[in-house]
Amino acid sequence: MGRKVGIEVSIAAAEAVGLCDVDVVAAYPITPQTHVVEHLSELCATGELDAEFVPVESEHSAMSVCCGSAAAGARTFTATAAQGLALMSEIVFIASSMRLPIVMFLANRALSSPLSIWNDHSDTMMVRDSGWIQVFCENGQEVYDAIFHSFRVAEDPQVSLPVMINVDGFNLTHVIEPIEFWTKEMAQKYIPPFKPLYRLDPDKVVSMGAFGMPEIYAEAKMSQDQALWNSYPIIKQAWDELAVLTGRKYSPVELYKTEGAETLIVGMGTICETASLAVDKMREQGEKVGLVKLRLWRPLPIDDIKNALAGAKNLLVLDRAVSFGAANAPVTTEIQSIMYHEKDRPNIYNVVAGLGGRDVTPEDIIKMLEAALANKNQGYNIYGVRG
């Protein structure tokens, strides 16, 4: 077992990427992802990490380099946030469609405008339909472990898809936490050498990224969708094996004090840590409240969500992004869609909170829950908005 270190989460994530023996890092620095890229650049400069660090001129180029690199059979990493993801979004869709196993650290940050460098989930929701595997993290150890898990899953020949690790900007990227490090031996044991399904090879020529006529496009998309669904058992298996190696058990959907709960809070990312404190307080007061944390967002773990929410009378779904002009915010839309066909449908309340770095405290979560249950408003509310 590795040593336990007090370290900034971004630096720890970069160290994890180093332990994964990455071949190519192509990234453009952008707040609040900067420390990840800076540290990887340092590791390459000092020779600690034998990787090609490509200082690209934009995020569009970063993702383009990543596609070329993964297509050539190199283990590939990038990191970005908000506007950076927006700029690379054209290629983000191409990476998944071409089944290129790139790993991305996304420091979740609000999209402009107004210009904001602070946290929400509007960036990742922008590309939620891009076909990437998307996972969320609640604390530094989860981020650190997710790096190894993501390379393992992405490069599995049965998956061969890119993975996006969602890390709440500042709330998580810039905090210093005690993190138990892996050893090189653990990483090598956990992540086998990258053997791509196809690669750019002059001795065995293939064409990648070819034209698709109307006669073949739908079949290509069906194949891509199935590939994403088929990644689910591999994602779970990789978490199970990670548990054997580290003693830390991760699941697509995780439960906190849900036994006998009539009301469940559903969320993703760091807001779950805050919500768990709110649940503690409410449980102390005898209220039957629990918390359901979504770790895996794509592919959506539908059956796990159904099982987790079965029996609850009320759901408070916390979203950290607005889907402008939609029936509800993204997570709630999915939860409603999943629960619609269930025999005992819960009341579902949607609160959008923590936009653009607005603080959310445990007291806020209690207030949200009280307001939702009192007003019975089935549409979405942006919590704490003045006026």
Added chain:
Amino acid sequence: MTKSMEQISWQEIEAGGVITEPGNASCYHTGTWRSQKPKYDENACIRCWRCYVMCPDAAISPDLENNIFVWNYDYCKGCGICAYECPAKAIVMEED
């Protein structure tokens, strides 16, 4: 020979749409797009080879035995570049 795309099921698509037999674009007969067809007058033709060079689909080839040019209508899209480029007006576009 690669399967034509109308016959490929989603299960048969290679991961990421990779084409393992490059050059399979030849399976697709773009000649079906044609609305106009080049008509070639071998008596007016001065054998300058300009049509052969300019054809973007390589659909024109020389028949050296008969000293004429021939069009492959499986791939000729009827774009009219050969007729436009011909200095002897030996090629004219007609409704197909």
